[in-house]
Amino acid sequence: MYLVGNGAGFSGDRVDAPIPVVRTLIRRGLPAALFLETLGERTVALAQLERRRDPELGYEPMLERLLAPILADCFHHGIPILGNFGAANPPAAARCIAQLARRLGLPELKIATVTGDDVADSIDLGTLPVHEADEALRADAAKLVAANAYIGAAPLVEALKQGAHVVVAGRTSDPALAIAPLVAHYGWAMDDWEKLAVGAACGHLLECGSQVSGGVFWDPGFKDIPDPANIGFPIAEVGPDGSLVITKAEDTGGLVDLRTVKEQLLYELHDPAEYITPDVVLDITGCRIEQVGKDRVAVHGLAGRPAPAMLKVTACFEGSWLGEGEVSVAGPNTLARAKATADVLLRRLEMRGLKVRPRIDLIGLASVHDSDGGALWHAHQGAEPPELRIRLAVEGENRDDCDQAAREVLALLCCGPAGTGGARWRVTPRILTRSYLVPREMVPTTVTLLSAREMN
Structure with a gap:
């Protein structure tokens, strides 16, 4: 044995x-x-x-x-x-x-x-067939990482x-x-x-x-x-x-x-x-x-x-950027304030002309199973949650736009339209993967x- x-x-x-x-x-x-x-x-x-x-x-x-x-x-x-x-x-x-x-x-x-x-330096990926599951992924102009x-x-x-x-x-x-x-x-x-x-x-x-x-x-x-x-x-x-x-x-x-x-x-x-x-x-x-x-x-x-x-x-390419900002809402009327704050964040990105694709999740109410448009939390009519964490996520080609978008949660912390706390934000590179056969x-x-x- x-x-x-x-x-x-x-x-x-x-x-x-x-x-x-x-x-x-x-x-x-x-x-x-x-x-x-x-x-x-x-x-x-x-x-x-x-x-x-x-x-x-x-x-x-x-x-x-x-x-x-x-x-x-x-x-x-x-x-x-x-x-x-x-x-x-x-x-x-x-x-x-x-x-x-x-x-x-x-x-x-x-x-x-x-x-x-x-095999990054030894094989021309362009000559290889793409794995069937990844045929829809486009990485032709992206810079190869691995x-x-x-x-x-x-x-x-x-x-x-x-x-x-x-x-x-x-x-x-x-x-x-x-x-x-x-x-x-x-x-x-x-x-x-x-x-x-x-x-x-x-x-x-x-x-x-x-x-x-x-x-x-x-x-x-x-x-x-x-x-x-x-x-x-x-x-x-x-x-x-x-x-x-x-x-x-x-x-x-x-x-x-x-x-x-x-x-x-x-x-x-x-x-x-x-x-x-x-x-x-x-x-x-x-x-x-x-x-x-x-x-x-x-x-x-x-x-x-x-x-x-x-x-x-499996080839990995430099993708776009991910910006993330989070802030908490708690106390009376939490859900209404969280929804209003989410709308303010989206409006702020629009006002500033930041070229990003946004998504907001209300963590504790709807996030994992929600859509990018927030369908679940928009439709929620249940009991009032005691607290919520608002997560703003943005994707874009420009790092500075993503950083500026994520930082919008900070403006809510002290003097924003709704009382919030515990703001955090960060920007990270996104990796695109595509598989080939060799x-x-x-x-x-x-x-x-x-x-x-x-x-x-």
Whole structure:
């Protein structure tokens, strides 16, 4: 039996999450690996902007906090760590880990850096077919920020076979982070589609961290979970024959049951018969799941088909600007004052001739499900809320226009037409993403292995 644990499901996940996972892996005493998944579709673009500001940045900002409590234990117990936490700058991430290893007295820690996913300078996107879901998005005149291919498990397997204790990658597919240690340990062939399907399902079920162990599932009073403040991150038990059981870290909250596994299994699965990854096409239409113990769910009936000839490339472009301003209204006649204040804000943008597209939300009354025109809060006739937060959001091509629009909430703070408080505003760049398809032979990868002692 081989154990695969997950210690992060996105950039900014709980920095203490890997600790109980590693403790459980050690306690179980079986061969094991840990992976951290920290990249979303736009995370690489934001990381690339950080790298522009500082050549030694552009990787997962919480990397040292995530690894510091577990690195020595994983090294001494032979648990390799894999992650796409290199983001836009895997070499800098590797140097950060090397510095941490030396401080922890681990100069012999071997760190593999996987590069090649960054194709911004090597591929002409204009020659590539656009991914069908993004055909309506126009990015022809926008400035490219990042272009990264979703690479598969092969270079990660190579790194593990070379003896890497930590594998640092950029934009991998999420399932590849689980497939790689399984292939390296069991010696599965990279065209054994049934086994790779199990690996892909394992990675897919674990990739979002606590989502499969009760996180997003939690709905107090309807779908309760124990000790949500200490929710446990998941661990998979994978057999050489392709058996798969999902469980979680010991001595933690949350739960793993048929419902949580179903929710995560269907997450982002547009076609259950064809979940495309760089390594295998996963088919879950014959999948069966079975509760085999407390916090233990077995997954059966997975099928796999040959890997696709094309890899997905997600390109990120400089978009427009987002201006946001917020201010609170409370006390008697709150709703009327909030609606009137919202109308004043819109009128002010019009009077000043600011070239922006505005939206106002009354947070606490209608925001998440409302339209840009505020249909829900305009029509609201219910009970008077005790307080509301007015959020003005604007989008525009000119940064100064967006900044000036967002600042209009400040004029309301002291001497505006309605008593308000707690004004905040900011302006941030917007990122436009568009996906393309590229022949996999156009995305060569490189693995570089050095010890922490050797790495500067």
